[in-house]
Amino acid sequence: MLEFVDTSENMAAIGGLENLKNWLAQRRGAWDDAARNFGLDPARGVIILGVQGCGKSLCARAVAGEWKLPLVKFDTAAVFDKYIGETEKRIQQVFRVAEGLAPCVLWIDELEKVFAGSGPDSASVDAGVSSRILASFLSWMQDRKAPVFVAATCNNVTALPPELIRKGRFDELFFVDLPNQAERQQIFSIQLAKRKRNPAEFDLNQLASAAQGFSGAEIDAAVQSALYAVFANQQSLTTDALMAALAHTVPLSTTRAEEIQSLRIWAKQRAVPASGALAIAERASNLA
Known part of the structure; x- marks a missing residue:
């Protein structure tokens, strides 16, 4: 039900998202004795909401790497059991194990799927199991004393129970939009360096302009596609090869434009932008 995850990444592996990075940097070490003596409580957790492929899961993993804490991923599928009462026992076991590892980061990917059936009709759908799991989770988030930081990601925030996202359970709700220029x-610089290429040898400004509307995952995929192409032709990777790969990619911002815009509208008044002020201003001008 809990899986140890490698924490080799840190926040330097993520482009942009300055607000989120600064927020996390301020809370680093909040579980130490010095912080406790200063009057600080350990950070409780964060929900990272946003467009698919924009680095939400990478952020959750990078928190543990940045803070040098163990990272455990909650396997939501493994917690459910066909026998009455067993699921509730398993969720309590998850809480106990996480607290035993504290200080640690507990990563819950796609939080909305964990509580998808916790609405008012859940009793008729799953005999009320989802509602009882939600109640147990809310109680644990509110009352736990052990320094377990919960890093949860979410694609569809409208599926989350409203009581889950109020203050007191999670410290903050961040919205990750498509990356700006x-x-x-x-x-591009991070992805090229990761693949043993010198970013200075590429026209990053031209590539970033051509990739307008692309998510980080789509940029990663385009770089990988260009590498396959030049390797097959026994050529070197160039800006032109990357431009060709981008030209053959239809980004999610085109195929699911309405869904992304709806998410932005919801987040505008309800979530903190993960990107800095300059990035937000640029996106606003592009949308105008």
Whole structure:
């Protein structure tokens, strides 16, 4: 039900998202004795909401790497059992194990799927199991004393129970949008360096402009596609090869434009932008 995950990444592996990075940096070490003596409580957790492929899961993993804490992933499928009462016992076991590992980061991917059946009709759907799991989780998030930081990601925030996202359970709700021009340049630089290429040898500004509307995952995939192409032709990776790969990609911002815009509208008044002020201003001008 809990899986140990490698924590080799840190926040330097993520392009942009300055607000989220600063928020996390301020809370680093909040579980130490010095912080406790200062009057601080350990950070409880964060929900990272946003467009698919924009680095939400990478952020959750990078928190543990940045803070040098063990990372455990909650396997939501493994917690459910066909026998009455067993699921509730398993969720309590998850809480006990996580607290035994504290201080640690507990990663819950796609939080909305864990509590998908916890609405008012859940009793007729699953005999009320989802509602009882939600009640147990809310109680644990509110009352736990052990320094377990919960890093949860979410694609569909409308599926989350409203009581889950109020203050007191999670410390903050961040919205991760599609990367802007400067963030796309950072992502290209990171991806190229990761593949043993010198970013200075590429026109990052041209690539970032051509990748407008691309998510970080789509940029990663385009770089990989260009590498396959030049390797097959026994050529070197160039800006032109990357531009060709981008030209053959239809980004999610085109195929699911209405869904992304709806998510932005919801998050505008309800979530903190993960990107800095300059990135937000640029997106606003592009949408105008």
